[in-house]
Amino acid sequence: MTVSLESPTSWRPDAPKTERRPIFDVWPQLSKNLPISHLADLPTPVEALDRVTGSLGDARVFVKRDDVSSLVYGGNKVRTLEVLFGKAKALGCTHIYSTGAFGSNHATAMVLHAPRAGLGSGVVLFPQPRSWAALENLRVILSTRPAVHALPHWSALPFGMWRARRSAVARGHRPFVMVPGGATPTGALGYVSAALELGEQVAAGDLPRPETVLIGVGSTCTSAGLLVGFHLAAKLGLGFRDAGGNPAPPALVSVRVTPWPITSQTLVLRLAVRASERLAELAGDPSLVVEKRDLAPHFRVDGRFLGRGYGYATPSGLEAQRLWHENGAHELDTTYSAKAAAAVVELARQGRRGPIVFWSTKSTPALPPPDVDALRSSPPRMRRWMEKAEGELSRGKLEPPLVESPGSPVRLLT
Ligand SMILES: Cc1ncc(COP(=O)(O)O)c(C=O)c1O
Numbered sequence: 008m009t010v011s012l013e014s015p016t017s018w019r020p021d022a023p024k025t026e027r028r029p030i031f032d033v034w035p036q037l038s039k040n041l042p043i044s045h046l047a048d049l050p051t052p053v054e055a056l057d058r059v060t061g062s063l064g065d066a067r068v069f070v071k072r073d074d075v076s077s078l079v080y081g082g083n084k085v086r087t088l089e090v091l092f093g094k095a096k097a098l099g100c101t102h103i104y105s106t107g108a109f110g111s112n113h114a115t116a117m118v119l120h121a122p123r124a125g126l127g128s129g130v131v132l133f134p135q136p137r138s139w140a141a142l143e144n145l146r147v148i149l150s151t152r153p154a155v156h157a158l159p160h161w162s163a164l165p166f167g168m169w170r171a172r173r174s175a176v177a178r179g180h181r182p183f184v185m186v187p188g189g190a191t192p193t194g195a196l197g198y199v200s201a202a203l204e205l206g207e208q209v210a211a212g213d214l215p216r217p218e219t220v221l222i223g224v225g226s227t228c229t230s231a232g233l234l235v236g237f238h239l240a241a242k243l244g245l246g247f248r249d250a251g252g253n254p255a256p257p258a259l260v261s262v263r264v265t266p267w268p269i270t271s272q273t274l275v276l277r278l279a280v281r282a283s284e285r286l287a288e289l290a291g292d293p294s295l296v297v298e299k300r301d302l303a304p305h306f307r308v309d310g311r312f313l314g315r316g317y318g319y320a321t322p323s324g325l326e327a328q329r330l331w332h333e334n335g336a337h338e339l340d341t342t343y344s345a346k347a348a349a350a351v352v353e354l355a356r357q358g359r360r361g362p363i364v365f366w367s368t369k370s371t372p373a374l375p376p377p378d379v380d381a382l383r384s385s386p387p388r389m390r391r392w393m394e395k396a397e398g399e400l401s402r403g404k405l406e407p408p409l410v411e412s413p414g415s416p417v418r419l420l421t
Contacts, residue, residue: 053213056336060351066360069362070337075371082368098183104183105118105129105189110135110342129182131167134388140342150378188226196285205240206236209246218363219354220260223344226265233366241256279297317342
């Protein structure tokens with residue numbers, strides 16, 4: 008697809024979208040062995056971010072708009088869910104469960120997309136720092152009325168997953184319970200295909216070959232898939248080649264949004280290698296197995312933008328969020344995309360020329376309005392959390408939304 012590189016708003020809902028996924032073109036054997044549910048509107052566009060970063064330096068910055076990977080609910084998790092839903096359905100499962108924090112984007116994406124794939128849904132969630140984005144997500148999750156397991160703390164997750172599985176089976180369901188972020192070798196294959204998609208866009212001249220790609224990292228799934236995909240695309244000569252025709256994958260900088268050891272360089276590399284092993288097995292091609300030493304020179308985790316921890320806003324993230332907003336670019340959230348954007352701002356200010364690609368991962372299409380009855384009947388632990396968040400937002404103790412949503416006002420329960 009050709010998109011304008013001039014304007015940061017060239018994405019159009021009527022742009023042609025296809026069910027084509029480059030991973031199946033490159034390795035046709037996968038069409039037999041890797042079932043997927045088509046959820047995303049792909050390819051996502053690439054746009055120049057000149058209006059946002061032009062004032063910061065000479066860097067050429069582009070954005071990969073995975074925030075609009077679907078109008079139902081976009082963001083990075085949709086690509087992961089395509090393969091995990093496919094796997095769940097191939098296993099004969101009737102229900103899919105997402106696990107994570109109260110405001111999980113993975114859970115939000117799952118509850119909104121599961122009905123499209125004919126799957127029932129459930130969530131196993133634990134408390135997190137309160138924020139507007141997390142409150143908005145939890146409202147949406149509960150409004151779809153999934154099976155809900157509200158845990159007191161993240162450390163109860165293994166028990167919560169076991170209990171969710173057991174109670175689903177007792178109700179006659181066949182559950183597929185995903186780990187947080189869907190971070191498994193199969194889940195990562197969605198982003199192997201995304202990396203090939205960017206390679207195709209480079210080859211088509213939609214953007215120059217990126218020197219660096221920046222993205223937020225939490226569960227490691229997205230970064231691991233990209234890392235393998237960039238490496239294999241470069242090897243195949245798909246987009247990432249230098250002027251001499253040699254493989255030149257972009258350097259991936261994953262900006263940490265969760266603390267060590269949940270996110271680490273080692274964990275991303277380990278998952279990347281396992282994802283390449285899964286790909287090799289499914290494609291019937293052992294040469295696709297990638298070693299850590301092939302990937303490590305092109306990868307680093309940057310922990311400097313994390314701040315107090317997962318879910319806490321940071322001054323540099325808020326600055327980036329305002330910069331994007333004031334220049335008419337897509338909205339950023341304080342937990343993920345603003346922290347990665349802060350790293351982009353820093354690179355641009357340092358005078359790096361790039362080209363840099365900022366991978367936009369937080370969904371931006373409007374969320375469905377919440378169902379207040381469903382919120383009122385939610386587990387007391389979640390209800391108290393939402394009431395506190397509403398109070399803190401309206402007293403200015405938490406950053407209020409930059410864009411008011413008429414269907415989802417700050418105060419709904421209080
Ligand atoms: C908006 C957003 N960006 C980035 C990430 C990080 O992706 P991953 O968990 O695959 O590392 C997530 C994870 O949920 C996310 O929701």
